[in-house]
Amino acid sequence: MNSQTENTRSPVRPDRRAARRQETKAEIVAAGWELVRANGLAGLAMRDLGERVGMKAQSIYSYFASKHEIYDAMFQEGYAAFTAFTGGLLENSNAEPLDQARSMAHQFFQFCTSDPVRYQLLFQRTIPGFVPSDESFAVALGVYESMATQLADLDISDPAAMDLWTAMLTGLTDQQISNDPGGQRWERLIDRAVDMTLREIAPHLFETSKGRNS
Amino acid sequence: MNSQTENTRSPVRPDRRAARRQETKAEIVAAGWELVRANGLAGLAMRDLGERVGMKAQSIYSYFASKHEIYDAMFQEGYAAFTAFTGGLLENSNAEPLDQARSMAHQFFQFCTSDPVRYQLLFQRTIPGFVPSDESFAVALGVYESMATQLADLDISDPAAMDLWTAMLTGLTDQQISNDPGGQRWERLIDRAVDMTLREIAPHLFETSKGRNS
DNA sequence: GTCTATAATCTGATAGAC
């Protein structure tokens, strides 16, 4: 009754067929990113998408049931990219706590500003009917958890402290994207912002530095 | 040759006619706000707009050349509302500098979170082809200037300091709107955020407070 | 100034042949 025993005449084994299918889906999502970067997040049209992957728009529905499902795949891919992007940072964490925090901030800022449309999809709610699937939402939650873990390494575990931290980070990012795209006006302020925030949420990182070293 | 001397038969004087026209335009813009709050910023349809003001959608083109022109009027009105909203604050400025700064922050936060769609139109770039007209842009600039003036009252004049201030404010606001709409999760952090920011950009507000009062 | 009528185009999505 399952497809493996049923399709004995097929020249392509099911796992290969599934692999090809996944390849095509990935190709469609990649084309989605290209289009969205060119025309804005809301400017994604199934016809353009089809043209880009060499298919009629209607054929895409063999791979994705709706346009929102494509957005969802992009959403998930975006958060996976974030995890991959910041994952390496967790390894070499024998740096000074302050430098570590600065590094985290720069990484986040870099990731967001390097692709404003992705930022819009991942961190802002701008597509009318789009709600991430449970699966995608789980991936997104993982990012926040890993961020919390990073802060916990600096002995920052208060939820309010983390909220202040994220507000500061997204504030810089948002201003950079909205008011000086491509520039460095807010990027230059990251270290100052990190310092002042840590002084508020993690004063223990500062108070003993003088007595210990001299 | 001008219309005043020419239209002697008209029962409505030109200035009254112009006034009525302005009234209708204002009515259309008001309907635009209602629709946008109900359907999202991107969900503004000319049909709905016409229905709301008791006109066919096409008749709106007698008042606005395009949909973007309506967005532009809303954009301008939004910034004007902000000026009106914060204008009163400038008057009674014999409060403590720190309280004054906190007050400014709360005002901004309140204005933004009380109408998220307006915030989206005014402070984020989310409508595909929309670029504010020169006139609207001038109104928007005025807001930033009046903000700069408020900060100058606290002896904060460094441009980088103002950028840190706005990043902090928009960060709190953005997080509140995106991640806890209707709640107070980031609103509760305003005073802490203001304090830590001022400690960084305006240390002179803190250093003498102990010696002077005792 | 507002209407009807209509243009021309784009939208996401479906049915069914091959």
Add this chain to the structure above:
DNA sequence: GTCTATCAGATTATAGAC
């Protein structure tokens, strides 16, 4: 799985009657 054909609807915008 990809195609053709097509749907049902929305979009902005124009022309011309009243």
